Amino acid sequence: MATYECLVCGMSVNAACGKCGAPLVNASITKDDGTIVQVSECPNGHGKIKSPQCCGQDMICSLK
Numbered sequence: 001m002a003t004y005e006c007l008v009c010g011m012s013v014n015a016a017c018g019k020c021g022a023p024l025v026n027a028s029i030t031k032d033d034g035t036i037v038q039v040s041e042c043p044n045g046h047g048k049i050k051s052p053q054c055c056g057q058d059m060i061c062s063l064k
Ligand SMILES: [Zn+2]
Pocket: 006, 007, 008, 009, 010, 011, 054, 055
């Protein structure tokens, strides 16, 4: 199970695709202005969402 964890306060969430239930995998996209954004992506191609945030920073995916 993919678990996103906040390194500041220790809060964690499990992220999974709403269509197929697969744990979301970590990915990143580069925006037009060159900013790299961390996203969570369905491994089966159902789409991607921005990674959850806590304490003003992206939560880290601890899935190995
Ligand atoms: Zn936090």
